[in-house]
Amino acid sequence: MSLETALSLRVEHELFIRSFFEVRPPDRMVQQLSASLRDYYAPAGTVLYERGQPSERLYFVISGEVQLEAPDSEPWVLKDLSLLGALDAGQGRPYSRTARAVSDVAALTMAFREYVDLMEDHFDFTKSSMESNARNLHDRCLELAPDGVFAPATPSDATPPNPEPLELLAKLRVLRQSDLCQRAPVQALVSLAIHGEGELWEPGQVLLERGAPNPYLRLVAHGRLEATRDQPVVQAAFGPGSLLLGCSALGYAEAQYRVVAATPSLTVRVLKEDFYDVMEDHFPLAGSAFSYFGRENERTRTLLAEQARGRARFNPG
């Protein structure tokens, strides 16, 4: 390859990297990504990776169409400016779908491990990306309104929660069992639990009013909390193990909701500032959050696909 061609290629890489992310990446991160990403070309029909293979690589699709296939499941179609492999790599599992090029695909690829290192090095960017991802995911979930926006609530047992103040180990258990922190390191959860606080709610008590600022993340330990909003109308319930208001809480979009305790409930609240400060020192906590997004993303895609199938059946024309 001539020097001129190599330089043009690098310019193309940088242009792509800068336009790929919704949040502007720092210049140094762009340079580091540029050094790590490798060109990848797949003619139509090529399998980029098979279901069951270790999810070690990410693919940033520059152009083309890729279909993600799994048995007994609708295929997902991803196009330009998509990222393949992150869903599985983020959850530490093998690829759950086979990626096949539907058209000629031009992509850039890198090792997932290197990508995580870069994200850790540029934490402010990662945090902004996380918020942006959460907001976008929540916006997509709104298409499932009124009752598919959030995952179904886990039922809670009927006994009222212990009125005694929560001590460290109890808070730790709540955090550990929550959707958001399933893959978080214990030390990070200890740091959160030390400053987290338990909150008791009586039935009918309002946790959040629409429009009110909310500096906390709340994890449900016991009971049932109900959230509503207008435009679109949403009705959702949250039980033990759930992050109250899901992705909207991380995307700073929860002001659109009103939350009321439906039964005697117990939550553990953590300042968002604390959450991100702990994440900066224990980066695998970010991995746990991205893993949570991944599961929500899968749930949403599956439901949207079912919804589309249902509409197609109802309106075959």
Added chain:
Amino acid sequence: MRRFLARVLDIRPGEGALVIRSTAVLFGLICAHTVLETARDALFLQKISASRLPFVYALLAGLALFVARFNTAFVARFGRRNALIFTLLGAAYGTVVLYRLPPSAAVIFALYTWSALLGTILVAQFWMLAGQAFTVAQGKRLFGPITAGGVLGAVVGAGSAVAALQVMPVTKLLLGSTAAFLVTAVVLTTLESDAGETTGVVTTVDDQVPGFFRELRARPYLGRLVVLVGLSTGAVLVADYLFKSVVAKSMPAADLGAFFAVAYAVMNTIALVVQLFLSQYLVRRLGVIAAFGILPSFLLLGGAATLLTNGAIWATLLIKGADGSLRHSLHRIATELLWMPLPEDVRTRVKTFVDTVLVRGVQAVTAALLLVLAMVGADGPVPLAVLILVLASSWVFLTIQLRRPYLDLFRTALQRPTATGAGLLRLDLESVEVVVEALSSRDPARALAAIELLVHSKRTRLIPALILYHEAESVLLRALEVIGTKERKEWVPLAQRLLQHPSDAVRVAAVRSLARVGDGADLEGRLYDVSPGVRGHAAFWVAERAGGAPHEHPAVQIVLGMGGNAGRTAQLSLLEAMSGNGHPGWSDVLLELCQRDDPQLLEAGAKAVQRCGDQRFLPLMIERLKVRQGRSAVREAIVGMGEVALDALEVALDDPATDRMVRRHLPRTISRFQSQRAADILMRTLERENEGHVRYKALRGLGRLVESSPVRVDHRRVELQVKTNLIEHLRILSLLVALRPALSKAPPAAQPSGELLIGLLEDKRVQALDRAFRLLQVVHRREDVRSTSVAVSSSDKRLRAQALEYLDALTLYANVSEIRDLFRVVADELPDQERVSRSREFLPKIPADLDEALTMLLKDRDHAVVGITAHFVMDYGPEELRLDVSTISRDGVRLPSLESLIREFEARGLSSVA
């Protein structure tokens, strides 16, 4: 005994069989060669003379070319193991043939040549086989015992020769050598064959010569290594010649055989002692490079002694003794280890060429020189000693120079692409076309990407003003920011057009850009714009133009007096204008806005504070550190206030009453000062701070500081912290080793707390190691220690071995010597149990069982560890420990993590143990 041997020889599970067989092979072939060597030296000096040796060397050099070509193809065809077997069989056959021929001068000449060739080929083939079978880290541990086998072979060979010569003539030794070759070939068949695995580097000498020079040009380390091999070859040849010529002159011919047998026996015995008890220790203690420099140092000493004593036999014995006892022991190991870091294909290509052609070529040149000296009568001890001094001193000098290229090899192997990045982009015509095309893309993301790329490449003049016709708001905003400068004029009319844009943000940006370059552009009119944001900006510029105290200007007063959302928008806009163009004159306005207890105003105000530099804002800014949004601007603002601000930060850091959410961000703020004082404060924090997360922030701050500025750090103090963290890592590991088996046997009720406990300890263990590496990075600021820390945890055995060797070299001259040993224990490939066992000298106590581990954990300084352990003990642990739980407190205060447990305890009516 077995454990003692395992520790001394450091042979790990799974390595024993390979080591024993390799040792046996080397023993056999060296034994055989030593016997052959004894016979050839005696016969040569009896029948011919030492002065004919140069002819032998010259002939060997020529033959080496042919043999090298044959050897490479041979090894590629049959694999390393099989090639060596065939060579051994060939050696046996050839030796028998020579034995059966009458011992004429020609035959003895051929015998000498034959044995010298065999010595080169067999040893080269053996080490090629070993180089493939072992990693660098294994080589450091195992080449010692393996080479000891070779030295023992030499001792046994020489000893056998001595014994045999009592009862038989010298020529019979050839039969003994033949037998040893055959037995060795048989032993070698027990090693796994690598036939078919040799990488496709099938080259002939015709290919090797140009390839060789290509590699030398591409790899400076390789060039130095080759020169060193050449120097060492020349030096030992001259030493050998000196020794033999002095001995031949001093002794009757009939006694030469016995003399050489005894001399070699003694030398090889010393070599064995060196090999068994010193080599590994010296390589580990001094490092590979220094170990390589020991032999030339002795030659230097011997050469000086020979010169000063005019060739006394004891001096030449010193030289030859050093050569004989070190060359095939310590020096051999060090040489092989110096080759190991090179990629395997390079080693395969180059090493054979070096070991055969180059070595023989150097010998031939040296031999020619010796011949010339002999012809002019200058081959006495003194000239030869001078020659040895010159060669040995060059050897020592180049060895010292080898350290940096040696480390560079590991750096290159370990470095991750993300570590450095691709560097600043330099645009040529073709790439500029690509960027300019992107600028005109309708996709705002692509157009913005092009703008950012040009900003980063400092090529903003390539952004045409026509970009201000773009449809997307985001592109217009960024473009106005970037091209709206005084140096350019063409954008002004297009920006004026944007004063009528439907988007408030675009109109604000247009006002800002135009006002900044002095374009009046109807600023007064903008005071009545429908958008409060535009009005805020306009108020700034109108007041700025008017001069006087901004706080008293009517336009500013109006903005300050506005209420509701419109008021906040206008005030935010005013602050934004101040952050871009403000100065100390605006302090009063800024102070009023920041004191309004509105987080948004405070955040926007932080950027404006940077411009004002007014110290009245310092307490406000320090307090604002607790909020992530805008923290970077707040930090810049604080730094802009100078030493007074650093004083305040230091006081806040030392004050335990400081809000924890502020305190945790103070270290990184301090690091932004980029000064020696900042480094000193952070170092003190690292050593004295009680809160672990604040200490960690101080470490990260210090790391950033040393990376970006030439501050001085006391290496010893930092290395003490490294030591502390490595010991902590091993201490936690010792607890985990005791705990893990218990969890698998724990009842279901104890599983959750048990898993939490082990999870917590695992995280703490990893963090302790991470801190140790970060601290090491502070000491070695120019090295990529992060890549090494990643490699240490890699599943790739060779990468881990390279990381270990690199760490070893890096910490060779550490002020705190223990950290080298600690890193070796931490990073080496060992089962955890063994790792803990090797930590004994560093850990005050290692728990023998679960009970001891739990007892130690109940006394841990981290009360979260104590709390979780206490729950686990209640669920699973021994009765005595359950009773102890209630007595746990810190300074007489019961730990919050144990409250519910103690309540349960008391509810059961259990009393505490005093």
